[in-house]
Amino acid sequence: MTKAQESEPPLRLAYLIGRLDRMVRRDLEEALAEVDLTIAQYTAMSVLRRRPGLSNAQLARRSLVSPQAMNQALSGLVERRLIHRPAKPKGRVLAIELTAEGQAILDHLGPLINSAEDRLLAELRPTQRDSLLAMLETITDLRQH
Amino acid sequence: MTKAQESEPPLRLAYLIGRLDRMVRRDLEEALAEVDLTIAQYTAMSVLRRRPGLSNAQLARRSLVSPQAMNQALSGLVERRLIHRPAKPKGRVLAIELTAEGQAILDHLGPLINSAEDRLLAELRPTQRDSLLAMLETITDLRQH
DNA sequence: GTCGGAATCTCAAGTAACTTGATATGTCGA
DNA sequence: TCGACATATCAAGTTACTTGAGATTCCGAC
Numbered sequence: 106m107t108k109a110q111e112s113e114p115p116l117r118l119a120y121l122i123g124r125l126d127r128m129v130r131r132d133l134e135e136a137l138a139e140v141d142l143t144i145a146q147y148t149a150m151s152v153l154r155r156r157p158g159l160s161n162a163q164l165a166r167r168s169l170v171s172p173q174a175m176n177q178a179l180s181g182l183v184e185r186r187l188i189h190r191p192a193k194p195k196g197r198v199l200a201i202e203l204t205a206e207g208q209a210i211l212d213h214l215g216p217l218i219n220s221a222e223d224r225l226l227a228e229l230r231p232t233q234r235d236s237l238l239a240m241l242e243t244i245t246d247l248r249q250h
Numbered sequence: 251m252t253k254a255q256e257s258e259p260p261l262r263l264a265y266l267i268g269r270l271d272r273m274v275r276r277d278l279e280e281a282l283a284e285v286d287l288t289i290a291q292y293t294a295m296s297v298l299r300r301r302p303g304l305s306n307a308q309l310a311r312r313s314l315v316s317p318q319a320m321n322q323a324l325s326g327l328v329e330r331r332l333i334h335r336p337a338k339p340k341g342r343v344l345a346i347e348l349t350a351e352g353q354a355i356l357d358h359l360g361p362l363i364n365s366a367e368d369r370l371l372a373e374l375r376p377t378q379r380d381s382l383l384a385m386l387e388t389i390t391d392l393r394q395h
Numbered sequence: 396g397t398c399g400g401a402a403t404c405t406c407a408a409g410t411a412a413c414t415t416g417a418t419a420t421g422t423c424g425a
Numbered sequence: 426t427c428g429a430c431a432t433a434t435c436a437a438g439t440t441a442c443t444t445g446a447g448a449t450t451c452c453g454a455c
Contacts, residue, residue, distance in 0.1 A: 122386065
């Protein structure tokens with residue numbers, strides 16, 4: 106037993122999550138490079154698939170970034186016609202939706218990102234995976250009560 | 251059942267981890283602002299507490315960043331005398347260690363960061379917490395086999 | 396109807412935290 | 426000795442955010 110090992114505090118949630126996030130992001134960036142999307146853009150598109158019609162502000166809040174940051178991401182998607190904003194909005198709020206092309210890109214990315222996640226979670230048993238995801242949902246307030 | 255709910259795919263690991271990471275980082279940044287440390291610097295100091303004598307390159311690999319990025323973080327810590335590099339290194343590799351002041355700052359931050367993590371994990375039972383941390387360690391290759 | 400507060404959208408500018416590029420130097424084995 | 430590999434660190438660039446700001450819409454109170 107060396108001195109370092111004797112006095113080692115437990116690993117912090119912050120350290121573990123930070124480390125895992127970097128691992129996830131590296132794989133994600135690699136997968137997304139093929140279709141020239143940023144992680145922020147992919148995230149927004151994924152959320153829109155689940156919840157069509159969300160606004161820029163709502164997407165920003167879900168991604169925990171500022172509205173401006175989200176607007177930046179969405180602008181690129183609008184330019185590439187991967188999402189669609191209503192031409193005549195009712196009021197200020199813009200109900201954004203995926204285009205067919207946007208949907209197709211998500212479909213294309215599905216297997217790529219699935220396999221990336223499978224690789225990351227390879228050392229966990231299936232029940233552990235479910236448990237992990239459930240806990241993460243709980244912690245991040247996304248759990249369906 | 252709305253249309254969105256019917257067709258909802260499961261939440262991605264990437265989304266959950268990204269979201270949790272942002273939550274963690276916000277709390278961490280707030281706690282660290284008091285002592286004027288960045289997350290990268292705090293992480294390096296924490297790792298050095300567990301493993302005194304690691305080099306810049308080793309710290310970079312552990313944090314999954316480039317050596318230059320780590321050097322940038324460490325420079326600030328050297329300037330503030332929170333870490334110490336050997337004046338006469340044996341060879342190229344510099345065995346970096348915490349100073350007493352650096353250690354004191356980590357001691358001071360301990361309870362702050364503990365309570366931040368407790369808040370984040372408040373909805374999990376203690377056994378779930380242990381399980382979560384264990385799984386995260388496994389996934390990020392930090393598990394003691 | 397008016398007003399004030401809150402929220403939305405988006406342009407603009409700035410900042411932090413990385414990255415890649417580059418160079419000098421030490422270590423080690425053939 | 427040489428080549429390959431690794432380390433440390435200066436330099437410059439890039440990305441993904443942030444804060445600042447202003448115009449506009451919505452809604453409730455008066």
